[in-house]
Amino acid sequence: MRPSPAQIALRYVLIILATAIVLIPILWMISLAFKPYNEWQTAATGVHWWPKNPTLGNFEYIFTGQTEGLVVSLDFTAVRPIFASLLTASLGTILAVIVGTLGAYAVSRFKVANNLPLSVLQLRLFPPLAVMIPVMIMWAYLGMIDTWWGLSLIYTIVTLPFSFWLMKTFFDEVPLEIEEAALVEGCSRFRVFWKVTLPMVKAGIASTILFVFILNWSDYLMALLLTRKDWVTIPVYMNALATAMSGQLYGMKAALGLIAAIPPVILGLSIQRYLVRGLTFGALKQ
């Protein structure tokens, strides 16, 4: 039964409305990222949705520390935070996926480590700030505050629940018979995992990596707590971006926000098929 024209129209109106609400904040920030200094403060120029004199100055400033029209130069550019974000998010992701994959396979196949599924889920249940004091003490004691390895390690732990549960659902989908056949052929148990099962969940591993990377890349709190200067990540740097003379560097923050937002959006869209699974720890599949 085809819906009536009125129903179709209503649906489009609602959907377009929702899409507009979704896009307005994003577009406003993008527009700001290309606005020159004198257009940041709407009080002076009035609200205008499109930059009158579009410029790449904001990007230039955060990368080189200088731009036309701004006297004060930036002595700490965004280059290092971007590198820090990339490095720690990647390292944390790789470790989380390795540890999660191994654990997930053990639980999925060997009926050992029965505590793991719920324990890792608990990691996600509690607010990180509620356990931050001992973590900060430990990190300080081990000399891991404001280091790349310290941040990568906490990222590994924070995203372990996701990598573990996601990989577990992927392993659960591989029929036991395939492994049994390989075992009969005389493969050792680890070889079966390495040569038979792992290649079968390649797509799953890839999407898990991307998903976990997005989570790590999106982190703000951990970096805020465990870094000081050398290894601050993009969000921390972005939020602190201000100079003594110019105050809040609105356009630069927007430019940086845009840079920070692009990778997760692209990666997220590329693994759309697995988003539901990832976000619900594998409880639901699309």
Added chain:
Amino acid sequence: MSASRKERDAAAAKLSLEKEQRKLGNLMALPAQLLLVFIVAFPLLMQLYVSTTWWSPLDGVPWYMAYESWNWFANYSDLVQDSRLWGAIWRTLLIVIVCVPAQFLLGLGLATLFVDSFPGKTIFYTLLLMPMMVVPAVVGYMFFLLFQQSGPINDLIGVFAGGPAEINWLNDVNLAMVAVMIAEIWEWTPLMFLILLAGLSGVPEDQMRAARLLGANAWQRFWRIVMPRMKTVIIIALVLRTVESLKVFDTLFIMTVGGPGVATESISLYIYKRTFQDLEWSYVASIGLFVLVALSLLAGLGIWFMVRKSTKPAQVATAQQGGALALQEAK
């Protein structure tokens, strides 16, 4: 003779395989287990210890010497009377109570619009997922910009109100909370939408048709066919968002830093401020433990409630699988 020997050999081989598997399994699970001990067992003990002292990093003594300022449960009795903490708890709950249902209803509404296919579906679907992919800290900043006194929100209100609007969103004790909630709803409605749409798409089309052919109208189909099948999905979505909303920090911190005053201070924000502004680490440790215990009780209660209530549906669910299996076999 040889048959029984073969059996024995087979049994022995199976046993040794099982042994090998268990060994390998434990080995493979070891890194995850070690990480858990490292991040759960050890810190919890440490937190319990520190929370029973007056220790602060300003003291100049290492944390393990904290016993020098042993105070038993002084921190905990302070905590009970800490009105700022209870205020933060109340505000956090308020955010959960307002935002999660709002996200749910909006997400469900959107999902119903997307069940059948229509031209442009993929594009709109993709665009609607954007908010949850944009980094949360960036979302905070986006809404910080939007809610400036001379920002676009006031501009839009001005257009509709017919005069310039000068609402000071982020500096108003009541409106700051509204602004923060709007940001939260904006960011996480897509997640509800995504999950609920997956659930809705899972409702068998034939059953919807059958209901319709039996004379059920849209309302009856929704309540009698769609909702019962969506139960699990809805519970998962609500639990997920509730748990995450209880931790709310990024958007609040960037939009208002908990202000004006403490008007938008959540539990996480309060803990953060006590940690970094006041450096009262032992007190923060006690708050953290209190929150952990409270949330565990809440989670336990929730699980108990769900298990108790869902005993019957659970039977039906397994029965469903049975029936589906039978159908598959028949085919």
Added chain:
Amino acid sequence: MAKIEFKGLTKRFGSLTAVDHLNLTIPDKSFVALLGPSGCGKSTTMNMIAGIEEPSDGQILFDGSDIVRVPIDRRGVGYVFQNYAIFTHMSVYDNLAFGLQVRGLPKAQINAKVQQVAELMRLEDRLDWPSGTLSVNEMQKLAIGRSAIVEPSIFLLDEPLSNLDAAFREFMRTELKHIQRQLEQTMVYVTHDQIEAMSLADHIAVMNRGVLQQYGTPADIYSRPANTFVAMFIGSPSMNLIPCQITTEGETELLDVGSAGRIAITDDALRQAARAAPSRDVILGVRPEVLDLVPRAATGLGLQLEVDLLEPIGPRTVVHLRSGDTEILAVKDKRYGTQELEAVTAIPPQAACRLFDRRDGRVLGGA
């Protein structure tokens, strides 16, 4: 009670025409099977009756009034889906009661009606069960009962027996006939199984690629196929279709089957058919069951063949015959005494033969 009429009914999905100008009348209280291979448009036709699909063109009339614009839930059509579409989250009782509950009937009335239908369907001791725990056979009965309870004037069944095990299928076949008689409804039944269609339906509509091939009683369709498609599709083994040429020798027409020899036409109807042929190239259709096999004899009425293979199937034997490129099957009694490689003559009883035009496969000489 309803008579269903299709007038120029057409359904297109993009460039694909699923149903092409279907004209058909299904009489009130009749039991009609839509029969055809998958993709022939039979399910689409059914969905259009139910209102699940909207026709691209043409009309569907229930008792003379066009119902194309009538919404799906007001058509008074009962539909039993191929997978039964049981509401597995409900009990058997709630499944049966669903159609009445959504109409807001009083509880007592619903209760009585459910009991009555449950008894008819022999589900009375299953009412409290979660419907998901039923066996497939019971699900089938539940699906029929659930549709029957609201007393639809038209009952549609989509391959209702295809999921059942063989024994229960036999049982359900007769059961369906009883049910139809008891409910006195117009039943339309979609199937790809010709035996099911033959044994159940009053009338069969054979469809292929969206086009109605033939509409008639099972006996009619079996013995008087309208074209080679119907001839091939109905019957197992299907009708022998023997390419041949019409030749004349004096006054008599002969069918020349190459190396297998020639058959002089003696039957009037067949002669008329041969004379109606637009070209000499025709196809002779003869059912394997009616073929007479005799020891090799030059009768001028038979085909000279060799027994290639004997295939015993239960009480009967399929005899594979061949001569050059011509392959013919005959079905004979189990006790039929013949041996492989034996030379025989196959005599087609000409009254039971059909001639088809070789170009378009249509039967020659009218129905």
